Each structure stands twice: as structure tokens, then as C-alpha cells.
Amino acid sequence: MKKTTINTLLVLILTGLAFSCDSEENKKGRFLLKGNEKMEENDPKSAMGFYREALEMDSTYADAYYNKALAHLQLNQLTETIQDLSLAIRYKPDYYDAIFQRGLGYLDNGEFYNAREDGKKLLLLDDKNWKSYFLKGLVEEKLKNFPEALNAFTKASELNPKNSDLLVNQATILYYQKDFAAAQQVLNEAMDINPLEPNLHNLKSMIYFDEQNYTGALDAVEKAISLDKSQAYFYNNKGLYLLFLDRQEEALDLINQSIKMDSKNPFALRNKGIYYVMKGDKISALQYLVELNQDFPDMDLVEEYLEKAYTL
Template structure:
């Protein structure tokens, strides 16, 4: 009996030692994650997992680091393992929704958010994120309901108001969009996203002068912002100042080569110049399942129309109709019915 008792003590000591090492690696991983040293964070979390295969928090946090290094599928794997260990692990569930969004699996992301919402029915951020996903899926009425619920839970959150205004913009409810944006700008006159969205609302109304004035207010505050430059480029195109427009759009792409809206607008530039080959190439580049780029199919259809290929033109406009593009609806009704 005495010998067994000694072995038991040694075993307990070894377990305690392993737990200390596991926790040390985990804390080092957290520190690296906070310092944005994501590769080191992954390494530390992996070491913690090698000691304890059922360490759900390490899998979750490694997933966060994986996302930051562009490995969304690996992150999903880590979140799946974490949830396999602890099915009620809400952080892993919410993080997996982000990862699903990153790879274009928006329906799966919404499913995860719905599960989180059951546990946190009073979280403004959960409703806000749900609204963002729904807007990407063009579920505009559902998105509006989610944003309104988020706004009721957090009335002072200007980001909720701006995204709700953006949704109104997509739904062509321009007066409602302006009202919300003016409310935000009254409190915070330098809110870049509000200025940017308001400029787009003016442009959609045909008020090009106020659109240009508003976007220039934003650019004065942040001259190198790629989205602001791209949107001013679009305004210049609408004004017929094509060279100025192209200059801003090219600057935008240089600052952010992943800005799909800029490729759309550069496609529009070539369309306006009658260069349909480059227009089609750039407009197709702007199409993505992961990001809502408004009216891209309407312009792509016009490019095919200029090439006298009405079959492809109508195909693109029909896709635009399904994606609730107002220009596509008009063009499809005029040319394809």
C-alpha cells in the first residue's frame, strides 16, 4: 500500500506540473495575441494543446490567431474542436461565425449567431452582427429588424445608426438614411463613415454638388483612405470628369488592392470610355460572394449590351434583380421582357 501511495503522489505531482506548463504556454499565447504576434501565439497555443488535448480555450484562441494570419479554414477546425469539447462555449461559437463569414459561408455564420442570440438575447452587438450578415445576403427586411433591435438596446451606438442608414440606402429609402446620418453628424461632425455614406446618399439622389462637398469633408480628415478616394472617384465619373475619377480610383486600389468597390468603379470608367473588354474584366473582379458590391451586375450587363451580346446582358441583369439592384431591375424590364 505504501508503494502505491508513493506512486500516486508522483502521478499527482506530474499532473500538477503538466497543468502549470499548459497554463504558462496558454498565457504566453494570450500575450503574443494581444501584441499581434500571431505566429508566436499559434505556437504557444499548440504547445498548450500538446499537453492537454481537451483544452477548449486554447483551441478557441488559436482559432483567433489563425484568422489573423489568413487561415480561416484552420480557424474553423479549431472552433469545431473547441465546441466538440464544450458545446456551450459561446465565444467559440461567435468566433466561428466570423470565420464562416470570412470564407463566404454566410448562412452557416447566421446559424451560429442565432445560437448565440439564444444565450444573449439582450446583446446589442449580437443583433448588430446578425444585421450585417443579413445585409450581405440581401435579406434587407430581416437586416433592418436586427439593426433596429440593436439600436433599441444601445441607442447611443453611432455605428449601428450608420449601418442602418446604409441599409436604407440600399433599399432606396434615402430620406430615412439622411435623417439617421444627420443625427450622427450632429453629435460627431467628423464621423468618417457617416460622411462617406451621406455622400453616397446625395449621389443616389442626383445631388452631385452636395455629394462632392460631403466626401471632400471626409477626405480632408483622412486624405489617404482608400474607400473615401474611391467614392470621390465615382462622383467625378458621374460629373463627367473621367481623368480625375480614374486618378482617385487608382489611388484607392494602390492603398487597398482588395477594395472590390474600386474595381467596380474602374470598370465603370472603362465602360464610359467604350472599352468593354477591360470593363468586363474589372467588373467580374468586383463580384464576390463575401462582399456586397452594389450594382456591379447592372454595369456588367451594360458592358455585354455594348458588345451586342444581349443573352449575357440579360443574364447579368437577372442576377442583379435577384440581388435587389435597382438599376438592374430597370434595365432588365427595359431590354429583357
């Protein structure tokens, strides 16, 4: 249920350049721009071919490594993305955008302390850029340092007040801290900026669920799904709410759909365990809940429903 609502805002800003004469510098620049054209055509594989051509001419060409990294990212090749970003930074140590993207990549790869180091570098390079604090907030959230995360997201929002995602980030941390009233207040501010932000409505649904307003939770998550049908955890949350509205079979279909979309979400496995407890199937419930209780002892509802499973 509580998969983070934080949107990492991967704005893939390609680096380009202008040129006029046929120097060696401009020849490699042409390959860079041809690669960028392919990226705009949503053809990252062809784009990488042009970036490689540029790198054959200059193996220290930081912009080509950076753009090639973004092509890998489009193909969900996270290891290659981080490798190319690291090369871009090797040859251009103050490359802000490359450090930012690598920090996000480290986060997605579970390398939280490497991401923290990149966050520190960004703050040294530019402590007036909202992205410096945004990355810091994401790292501290992953490390469960919630006060530090909230301070960082608040600072990012002060620097970029029209960005509704940053407000949703703040509300997410307040939700983790169980300050539901403050979270709702921040979400209302985000609504004023962008009422069509799906993560906003998903987070509202999670607050309603914790307040035992299951109908409100269902309505809110259905709004999130109507705005973005690609998020597995939206369907999983809807499945959870349906379980508590005594619509177990509908719930199971959605939970299974979520697992097909993202098999690594432990909250979906927990919800299957809850389903089997509600159906009185002790053996199946224990298959899910025992391991989850070992691996995620702080996950909400796991201990409660494990105890219920043992009493079946």
C-alpha cells in the same frame, strides 16, 4: 460603389485566467497568458507557439483554441481561424464569444447559411446581448433579407445605444431600400455619438451620389478617407464621383489604386467600364461591363453603361 459599410466589429477579446499554484491546470494557463502577452505585442506568430504548448498539455483546452483562432485572424488566415473556433466550440458548446467570432468568420468566407446557424445559437444562448442581433443583421443583409436585417440591427442598437456603428448598419439597410431620408436621419443620430466614424461619411457620400449631388458626395468621401486611409472602397467611390464631375483621369488613378488594394471589388471594375464609356473606348468598356452584367445583373449603373457602350 456599394461595398457594405458594415463594420464587423471584430473585437479580439482574448481569454485569460488567474492562478496561484503549480498544478497542471495552471501550467497550461501560463502558456495561455504568455501567448496573450505576445498578442498584445502584435506578434501573433509567437503567440500561436504558446497556445500550441497549452494544447499539447490539454487537447481539449477550448480557451487555447479560441485565442489561437484570434492569432490566425490577425494573420488573415480565415480557414484556420474557423477551424480553431470550431474546436473551441466542440469542447465548450456554449462558448458564446467563439460562436460569435466563427459566425463573423463564416460571413467573411461567404458561408452565409453557416453564419445564420451560429446567429441562431447566439440568440438561444443570450437574447439580451447586442452581438446576437448584430450577427443576425449581418447575415440577413448578406442574404438580402433587408426588413429582417433592419429589425436585427435596430434591436442591437436598443441594447447598445452608444454604439454608432450599429446606427450606420441601420442606415445602410435603409439606403439599400432607397429610403434616403430615413437613412440620413439615422446617420445624424450616429453623428451625435461619433462624428469621426469613417463609414458614416462614406455612406453619406453614397446617398449624395444617388441624389445626383456629386460635389456633396465628393466632400463626404474625402472626409471618410481623411479618417481612414486603408479602405479600398473609399477610393473607388471617390473615383466614381470624379467621373461624374468630369475629372476622368483623376478618377481612373483612384479606381486603379482601389483595385490594387482590393482586386475582388466588382464595383471598381464597373467604374473602369464607366470610365471607358465616357472616353469613347467601346472595346475596353465591353471587356468590363459584359461580364459584370452577367455576374451582377442587379448592380447599379452596369446595364445603363453597357447599353451606352454598345452605341459607341
